[in-house]
Amino acid sequence: MLVRxxxxxxxxxxxxxxxxxxxxxxxxxxxxxxxxxxxxxPLREGGSMPAIAEADDMFMYxxxxxxxxxxxxxxxxxxxxxxxxxxxxxxVPEIVFATLDPAFGRTEPDEEIQDLLKASTGLNLALHYxxxxxxxxxxxxxxxxKLASGIVxxxxxxxxxxRTCRNTNMLLWHxxxxxxxxxxxxxxxxxxEQAAGKALLPFVNIKDxxxxxxxxxxxxxxxxxxxxxxxxxxxxxxxxIPDDWLxxxxxxxxxxxxxxxxxxxxxxxxxxxxxFVKAAQDARSAII
Numbered sequence: 001m002l003v004r005x006x007x008x009x010x011x012x013x014x015x016x017x018x019x020x021x022x023x024x025x026x027x028x029x030x031x032x033x034x035x036x037x038x039x040x041x042p043l044r045e046g047g048s049m050p051a052i053a054e055a056d057d058m059f060m061y062x063x064x065x066x067x068x069x070x071x072x073x074x075x076x077x078x079x080x081x082x083x084x085x086x087x088x089x090x091x092v093p094e095i096v097f098a099t100l101d102p103a104f105g106r107t108e109p110d111e112e113i114q115d116l117l118k119a120s121t122g123l124n125l126a127l128h129y130x131x132x133x134x135x136x137x138x139x140x141x142x143x144x145x146k147l148a149s150g151i152v153x154x155x156x157x158x159x160x161x162x163r164t165c166r167n168t169n170m171l172l173w174h175x176x177x178x179x180x181x182x183x184x185x186x187x188x189x190x191x192x193e194q195a196a197g198k199a200l201l202p203f204v205n206i207k208d209x210x211x212x213x214x215x216x217x218x219x220x221x222x223x224x225x226x227x228x229x230x231x232x233x234x235x236x237x238x239x240x241i242p243d244d245w246l247x248x249x250x251x252x253x254x255x256x257x258x259x260x261x262x263x264x265x266x267x268x269x270x271x272x273x274x275x276f277v278k279a280a281q282d283a284r285s286a287i288i
Contacts, residue, residue, distance in 0.1 A: 031095060033097040034056055034061070035101070036056075036061075042110075050063055051065075053126070059128065061127060063125075066119075066122065070183065074184075075183070077182055081183075081185040090154065092178065095125065096127075100121050123245070136172055138165060149214075151215075153225055159187055159188065161185075162185070200272050200275060213288055219277070231267045234267055238259050238263045238266075239259065
């Protein structure tokens with residue numbers, strides 16, 4: 001398969017439009033929408049059973065379904081986590097919105113898959129398929145301290161429980177490290193009543209992070225990333241969440257209030273990053 005460099009490696013750093021005598025205007029990256037045309041194969045190692053699928057642009061994607069166990073919350077975590085990673089300079093496959101037609105999957109013989117496809121009619125999420133990539137093996141590949149520290153900082157911010165030795169959620173593609181699968185991050189949004197308090201807490205699961213032993217430069221990562229993730233940048237990423245994915249939460253009066261809650265939570269974590277940085281440093285000291 002041909003690799004679309006422009007698509008998979010697009011820069012999602014926020015565009016800074018310079019206007020004379022005015023502040024810089026920050027515009028979020030655009031997320032393309034594709035129509036899924038062919039279901040190729042399930043990825044059964046994923047708990048939500050994502051799949052490799054082809055879209056109307058003739059490229060293959062890893063398709064994440066709204067009808068899977070965690071519903072649209074997992075898609076929101078994938079979108080927000082992936083785009084925050086990208087704006088911080090990490091390599092993340094292009095994220096697209098993927099539309100599934102009601103008629104899609106009617107001929108699928110596997111009943112479990114057919115039920116999933118039926119439950120996922122409408123707007124889903126997909127990541128560009130990195131053909132030929134291999135799973136990151138921590139016993140073979142050793143990222144430098146700067147990269148390892150940056151990823152540990154990112155996952156502490158996002159409360160990402162799913163970057164462990166058991167499931168690294170990183171790929172090597174063209175000799176570069178790519179981050180995938182942030183659907184298990186932002187777990188605070190499964191209980192909004194308690195979310196505000198969690199924003200200021202350390203991330204205790206960081207002790208299990210696959211790159212923690214190599215993350216000796218966390219203070220430098222903290223300084224660099226705090227300067228990038230301004231409230232405006234965070235709000236721009238959160239603004240990408242489709243209204244269609246925000247309809248399951250009765251805790252909020254409207255979609256904008258719901259989005260604002262994500263922005264406020266992530267902004268509070270960035271502003272108090274010293275808490276989760278110290279937790280990561282203490283956890284690292286305990287294992288090296």
